[in-house]
Amino acid sequence: MSDTLMKALAFDNQVRIYVVTATDTVEEARRRHETWHTATAAFGRTLIATTLLSANLKGEDTLSVEIKGTGPIGSIHADGSPNGYIRGFVKNPHVALELNEAGKLDVSGAVGLPGSLTVRKFIQGGEPFSGQVALISGELGEDFTYYMAVSEQTPSAIGLSVLINPDESVKAAGGFMIQMLPDATEETIVAVEKQLASLGRFSDLIDLGLSPEELLAKLVGEDNYKILAQNGVQFHCHCSHDYYAAQLIRVQDEDLTAMIEEDHGAEIVCHYCNEKYHYSEEELIAIRESKA
Ligand SMILES: [Zn+2]
Numbered sequence: 101m102s103d104t105l106m107k108a109l110a111f112d113n114q115v116r117i118y119v120v121t122a123t124d125t126v127e128e129a130r131r132r133h134e135t136w137h138t139a140t141a142a143f144g145r146t147l148i149a150t151t152l153l154s155a156n157l158k159g160e161d162t163l164s165v166e167i168k169g170t171g172p173i174g175s176i177h178a179d180g181s182p183n184g185y186i187r188g189f190v191k192n193p194h195v196a197l198e199l200n201e202a203g204k205l206d207v208s209g210a211v212g213l214p215g216s217l218t219v220r221k222f223i224q225g226g227e228p229f230s231g232q233v234a235l236i237s238g239e240l241g242e243d244f245t246y247y248m249a250v251s252e253q254t255p256s257a258i259g260l261s262v263l264i265n266p267d268e269s270v271k272a273a274g275g276f277m278i279q280m281l282p283d284a285t286e287e288t289i290v291a292v293e294k295q296l297a298s299l300g301r302f303s304d305l306i307d308l309g310l311s312p313e314e315l316l317a318k319l320v321g322e323d324n325y326k327i328l329a330q331n332g333v334q335f336h337c338h339c340s341h342d343y344y345a346a347q348l349i350r351v352q353d354e355d356l357t358a359m360i361e362e363d364h365g366a367e368i369v370c371h372y373c374n375e376k377y378h379y380s381e382e383e384l385i386a387i388r389e390s391k392a
Pocket residue numbers: 337338339340370371372373374375
């Protein structure tokens with residue numbers, strides 16, 4: 101089953117809810133960047149959160165997330181868009197820490213406090229928006245929840261979950277965001293909290309093969325929701341051979357000449373997706389001539 105983001109209302113329109121399955125997306129990110137298990141978990145949780153935060157973007161809007169801590173991973177970057185395309189990278193992909201005291205992947209150890217979480221939104225026709233909070237746990241679910249409360253004034257419950265196989269591949273990944281709308285009653289808030297407390301690990305449910313709608317039912321109860329929309333989610337970078345050729349046009353003439361005469365070509369690696377592009381001596385000469 102491919103990855104899906106589902107948006108719904110629940111409890112008679114008192115609660116907004118987003119559910120995302122992201123096993124293939126996080127596995128593709130791991131494969132491309134060759135992350136080790138603790139880095140995969142931290143990176144995966146960031147990609148899932150970025151997908152959830154991007155759910156309300158429109159058209160050409162984009163959003164980017166940056167996590168900067170003092171742990172071995174260095175920093176985590178992710179970009180989201182409304183069509184479910186997600187991409188990102190981590191500074192140090194080879195992080196494999198001992199499990200923490202709870203026997204879980206030590207995401208907060210990889211991220212490292214103190215640190216910050218920054219969200220930038222580029223909305224078509226609007227001013228760019230930027231919000232930043234200090235990391236409060238480093239496990240990231242709580243940090244994104246804190247960001248939503250402080251920076252966007254939207255009380256939310258956010259769950260981010262990644263399970264890794266012994267061979268380092270991603271077993272299951274996904275998450276949810278639940279938001280109380282202004283007319284939510286005390287009774288509804290208590291009911292949602294009770295449901296979340298009995299949920300267990302979200303990626304275990306994905307690993308069992310539950311569909312996004314079945315996950316939704318687990319979060320808010322059967323026959324208690326109305327699905328608004330759903331779309332596919334995938335790791336996707338918009339780079340291409342042509343894209344980086346256009347970037348090479350901006351390189352100074354003498355640097356292009358050095359690439360041509362000394363290196364006899366150039367290789368560019370995309371930060372976001374780790375794709376490698378090769379430019380031959382002839383292509384570089386054509387690029388240099390096109391500048392004249
Ligand atoms: Zn790329």
